[in-house]
Amino acid sequence: MTGAERVWHTLRELGLHTVFGVPGGAVLPLVDALSQTEDMAFIVTRHESAAIHAADGFARAGGTPGVALVTSGPGGTNALTGLMTAMTDSTPLVVLVGQVPTGLIGTDAFQEADVFTMALPVVKHSWKVSEVDEVGRIIRAAYRVASSGRPGPVLVELPKDVQMAEESRPGPEKVQLPSEPWRLSPLEAARFSAYVRRARRPVLYVGGGVVASGVAPWIQAWAERYQVPVTTTLMGIGAFPANHPLSLGMLGMHGTFAANHAVQAADLILALGVRFDDRVTGRIDSFAPHAHIVHVEVDASERNKIVTPHLTLKGDLREVLPILDRLVPEALHDEWLETIRQWQTEHPLKVPEAPSGRLSTAAALRALSNRLNDQDVVVTDVGQHQMWAALFVPRAKPRSFITSGGAGTMGYGLPAAIGASLARAGTGRVVLIAGDGSLQMNLQELATVAQYQVPVTIVVMNNGGHGMVRQWQDLFHGRRRHGVALTNPDFVDLARVFGIAGMTATSMEELEAALEALPATQGPALLEVAIDPNEMVFPMVPSGKSLSEVIEG
Structure with missing residues (x-):
């Protein structure tokens, strides 16, 4: 060859x-x-x-x-x-x-x-x-x-x-990556066992590593046996069913009140497949001040990098969790769970009312979410819509929520949705939730969608600008808006030019009608949703603040 x-x-x-x-x-x-x-x-x-x-x-x-x-x-x-x-x-x-x-x-x-x-x-x-x-x-x-x-x-x-060039010998040599079976030392086992048995306010904190390693079933088994609430990072969405009674939702800068306060009040945090990103921890010196932290991590560069755990177990979750499983007891944490339920009741996610003639983004995404099933895949781009989707489009299965987390790469969503749709052909719809600004970072890929008739549904939340940048300017820079307003194309007409079905919604009635019509669309489709250009995404923990210093709206 x-x-x-x-x-x-x-x-x-x-x-x-x-x-x-x-x-x-x-x-x-x-x-x-x-x-x-x-x-x-x-x-x-x-x-x-x-x-x-x-x-x-x-x-x-x-x-x-x-x-x-x-x-x-x-x-x-x-x-x-x-x-x-x-x-x-x-x-x-x-x-x-x-x-x-x-x-x-x-x-x-x-x-x-x-x-x-x-x-x-x-x-x-x-x-x-x-x-x-x-x-x-x-x-x-x-x-x-x-x-x-x-x-x-x-x-x-x-x-x-x-x-x-042509090969001088046929065939590749097989490659064997070095590997050794993972072992838990007696001291590590004793410390881990002591932490989980003494804890009265435990929290499972899980991230993208749980999704990547395919160990989500262990997380649900532990949560139900140990009666421990579970919070996920943005990358961990889907690692634990969002509709489960023990789910706290996402934590961090735009995390739920219950998730952030649970972490701050916890006496034990089991951190699995996470890297303690700054958008999750808030101010480092005040993160989880009362908790023993157990961190399971395969990558040496992520150990003790941001937070210094009380116990770091160095290994792949696929090998570590089956061994730790025998050390996780059946338990009841009724008082702790009652406190969390009270937080969830008193501080729910709020769906703001939009000005007359406008749609609330949260309400629009909840309407979209009601039309999805567990087999569908949600892809987002980066910006306000990304955080709204993380909060108001709950997912129940791994690999059902795809977004650019650590890099926050605008323009990621449309091509990623193309790839996701081709990977999951025949096993559910792929729905892209994008902002008008982020979509235009790789807008030319509408041609790729059209050429290969990739059956992705594109939902454009159009607020006429770079919404997250505008939110920060309004909150922290004296409302001096600069460089955020965009003169946009007509996205529906543009989609139709490429041969993609297009529709628009400016009210809840129009949105419901469009969502009703979308499943009958053969091939790709684009739905433009007009939203309030001044709406902000909450809750929000300001940069450099503690997780308990959350702005609810």
Whole structure:
């Protein structure tokens, strides 16, 4: 085989069937070989950043690594934002980047750039391939490294002459990643057991690591046996059913009153698959002041980085939780749960009334949520609508809520929804909730939706500007609004130009009618919802404040 043929042969053996990307001169051998590979779809996005986000959404929804192909130079540099997004949110990706022939590297050849070096801070691992006989081994290693341990993106740089060269020996060598069975020391077992048995106000704090490792069933079993309330991060939404009696909802800057106050009052926090992000903890020196903290973490770089736990268990949740399970007792925490129920009753999420003739975003999203089932996948972009969706579109299953968390990458939503829809074909709808500002960051991908007839439902919450930036300007910068107002296109007309069904809603009656009509739409659809340009998303903990200093509205 040529190097290019070996790439796709190896990935096909590993189960890959969909590749996202943009063709270019330095990857033409790979594109040509891809065209001759059976059962391998090539989804051509309109921009390289969108290709990476689409592969990200594919990986997040489907649970296997996403693969993207970009050419050298600007193709590779355009991919950097997607790599950073995936790295922050622990998404397994294999990104194939073309390079000029090896003899031209370092000569400033056309479309030459050292993307390998530029990408080092935003990837889990990288490879430069210089010998064609190494291609199969490296591709196999890249795929496994991306999905092992803490998942993340990896980059493989493939010079054009390596793609075209023929192997001197057949077949790749198999790659075995080193692994040792996880063990709990007697001291760790004793400390963990003492913490869970003495606790009177415990909280389970779970994040994206629970979703990525597939251990959500353990979380529900622990919660019900130990009678412990559960709060999730933004990335952990779906790891515990939001409608469960023990659910506190999301915590952090825009978390629920009950979640934030429970963490502040807790005497034990079991932190699983989380990294204590600043948007979650608030002011560090006041975070969970009364609690013993147990942190289970696979990534050494995240241990003791922000919060110093009382017990850190170093390992993969898939190995750790079955061993800890025998130490989690049956228990009742009636007084604690009654306190939490009282907080939830006295401080519920509020649906504000919008001005006459306008829709409340929270009310609109609740109406949308009522039309969804557990098999549907919600994807969001970044901004106010993202936080409203996290609060008012509850999810009950892992991989049913996909968003850019750590990086907050505007423009993520539309391409990620494309990838998620292709990963989950036939197993539920994919609904994108986007703002008018964030949607326009990758608006050109409507063409990709139309070309491949990706059956994604796009809900645009249109407030005529960058709502979250405006909210911060109003609250913390003397209401001096600058750079936030947008002159938008007619999104419905634009969708129809691409051959996508479009409709609009300016009232609850129109919204309900549109939501009723959407399931009958074959293929993609766009619904524009006009919302109040001055509405703010609450609750909110101001930056640098304690979780207990929440503004409710």
